[in-house]
Amino acid sequence: MLDSHPRAESKGNILACDVGLKRIGLAQCLQGIVLPLPAILRKNRKQASDELRALLAQRDISVLVVGLPSGGQAHYEDTIARIKHFVGLVGFGGEVVYVDEDYTSQEALENLNHLGRQSRALAQKDGRLDSLSACYILERYYLRSL
Template sequence: MLDSKSPSTESNILACDVGLKRIGLAQYTQGIVLPLPAILRKNRNQASQDLRAILAQKHIDTLVVGLPSGGQANHQDTITRIKHFVGLVAFGGEIVYVNEDYTSQEALENLNYLGRQSRALAQKDGRLDSLSACYILERYLQSL
């Protein structure tokens, strides 16, 4: 039985791992977490419009955004940048921030079976970022 905080299988949740070059995406739908193609960032306006379009197209209820824990002083700039970007998206649903520490490392470790060139391509085309978004989404789901 689901408690009131648990997402139902009808919930549509999107997680994003916001970076300077790519925005990794993962969706929770029908009870499963799926990576989506990453948004390749040309500028923040284009990226926020692309994200807004995906949120509308997929009928997303909740946007989960990865943030560094802020344990180091240099993370504050990143936190500020990510929150500013999310503000540009103009999403009317619920926005939840989740600790993203080490999700990129976890994602990279899960690609160890790939050869060096394939891992490099996964980093470049955004697959690694979307896998990281899957971990962010799983952390959110586990916290419920």
């Protein structure tokens, strides 16, 4: 998963996020390597959007990559609308790119199979799983850009 991306620096600083109801997983490509960042634990939309906005400014992000479930199925329409509304609240002035996030959480969970059951549960609760999902979202962005 943590492959080198030599063309990563050409678009500036890029951050990926996996927006959920309780946590927002984050990942960034640093020196060509996709790395998870600490997740934002969501208390409410305002707090979460404020924290994400501050992080985007602090890290001088020019591209925000956001995971969306693939469309076509009616039960995803609400989720897609909720995620896009949240991104609008952030008020990011750079480029926003939406990427298919299907199965990224499952891939991230499989990546934690080496952990015991309690450690996996903690990784879900503290947002590490969400940030691993954001890594996969960022990987998909780079693969799409090739």
